[in-house]
Amino acid sequence: MTNNFQVAIDGPASAGKSTIAKILATQLQYVYVDTGAMYRAITLAAKLAGVAYDDEARVVALLPHTQVRFEPGTPVQRVFLNDQEVTEAIRSTEITNNVSLVSSYAAVRADLVARQRDIANSHNVIMDGRDIGTTVLPDAQVKIFLVASVDERAQRRYQENLAKGMTVDLQTLKAEIEARDYKDSHRQISPLVKADDAVLVDTTGHSIDEVVAMITKIILDKQQD
Numbered sequence: 001m002t003n004n005f006q007v008a009i010d011g012p013a014s015a016g017k018s019t020i021a022k023i024l025a026t027q028l029q030y031v032y033v034d035t036g037a038m039y040r041a042i043t044l045a046a047k048l049a050g051v052a053y054d055d056e057a058r059v060v061a062l063l064p065h066t067q068v069r070f071e072p073g074t075p076v077q078r079v080f081l082n083d084q085e086v087t088e089a090i091r092s093t094e095i096t097n098n099v100s101l102v103s104s105y106a107a108v109r110a111d112l113v114a115r116q117r118d119i120a121n122s123h124n125v126i127m128d129g130r131d132i133g134t135t136v137l138p139d140a141q142v143k144i145f146l147v148a149s150v151d152e153r154a155q156r157r158y159q160e161n162l163a164k165g166m167t168v169d170l171q172t173l174k175a176e177i178e179a180r181d182y183k184d185s186h187r188q189i190s191p192l193v194k195a196d197d198a199v200l201v202d203t204t205g206h207s208i209d210e211v212v213a214m215i216t217k218i219i220l221d222k223q224q225d
Helices: 017-028 035-048 056-065 093-103 106-120 132-136 150-163 170-186 208-223
Strands: 006-010 031-034 068-071 078-081 125-129 142-147 199-202
Touching: 006 017, 006 132, 017 031, 017 125, 017 208, 031 035, 031 068, 031 106, 035 056, 035 068, 035 078, 035 093, 035 106, 035 125, 056 106, 093 106, 093 170, 106 125, 106 132, 125 132, 132 142, 142 208, 150 170, 199 208
Parallel strands: 006 125, 006 142, 031 125, 142 199
Antiparallel strands: 068 078
């Protein structure tokens, strides 16, 4: 069992994991670990190196030369790939549509899971992703599985894209989210599944503040056990 307090938040794409996790981390003064950004950074590293996303061996060969770090930022945490800021670049449609493939490679997962555990072993953390409660932090004191309807998740992504000046058809976003759900839940290594001891939190129809309040209560109650 870990000495640090660990909160694992898992769930499908656009369920609100990162938004909720960042707010919780700020309020509780925990370190926020955006595991999705780490996988996105490796995906971007492949693009920048001219490596095809389906060339597993060459993607894996990039890992020893790929450093990913985070810095506080407003409104979003800043992400750096080998000291180059990639906060915006890792959120492009191309990276979004290929990160599931890169994330499915065993060596990529093993490498990043080791990095994620190193952070969690030295800080109180809020970590979000697809397999945090099941694989990365199986001993986390609090595990949350965050879900929302496909329609609501597509609408959220649509609004995010509009705010960034990107116009993507709502139906296309729905199809992409459904495809991402399928890929994430059917991959052979660390598929997206709810841990047996995770608390299911459905964010459909709830505001961010309401969800933060729900999860904060779960965390505080656990700390008092």
